[in-house]
Amino acid sequence: KAGVTQTPRYLIKTRGQQVTLSCSPISGHRSVSWYQQTPGQGLQFLFEYFSETQRNKGNFPGRFSGRQFSNSRSEMNVSTLELGDSALYLCASSQQGGTEAFFGQGTRLTVV
């Protein structure tokens, strides 16, 4: 069974640009959550999608958005990039009512 796959693994962007990250969940998992990981703040919850609908949202500005497709794949978009957006972005998938979130390897975003 394939795990959670995130693409790309690494990205370098310039301030003011926008970026789209992709996450393919484990087959059969309909919930996809996104997290930002930085050395100082640890893992912070961005949002969760289930059945193509945003179900939960963390405390991030509107520049961070996402969507989910009918096959449960999810994308996260960050617009007007800032230096502080440099981080490892992790997605995790889980089953409805499941008790384990399975993480992808992450996309490391560097904003210069």
Add this chain to the structure above:
Amino acid sequence: GENVEQHPSTLSVQEGDSAVIKCTYSDSASNYFPWYKQELGKRPQLIIDIRSNVGEKKDQRIAVTLNKTAKHFSLHITETQPEDSAVYFCAASITGANNLFFGTGTRLTVIP
């Protein structure tokens, strides 16, 4: 929203000794408390979890305790081994694995 605090931020123990990591949470509605282990350059992986209707749970050398009244929970690792060296994150959630609020992590180093 939920706020999770984790201590200590770093912990060094001799091989064979025990390690204890403590977390507190703010939202009394939280009912799911997982612990994740993240090795260098790898994705976080669930090592143990506990629900609020249970006070303690063990899995071989790992145990977690929960005090709902005080809103704190702890991870206990006995007979530590060098391969236990990693960053450990506690988390709390109201809704389950799909929406986790993490502590800032504890870097555990087991000295051979």
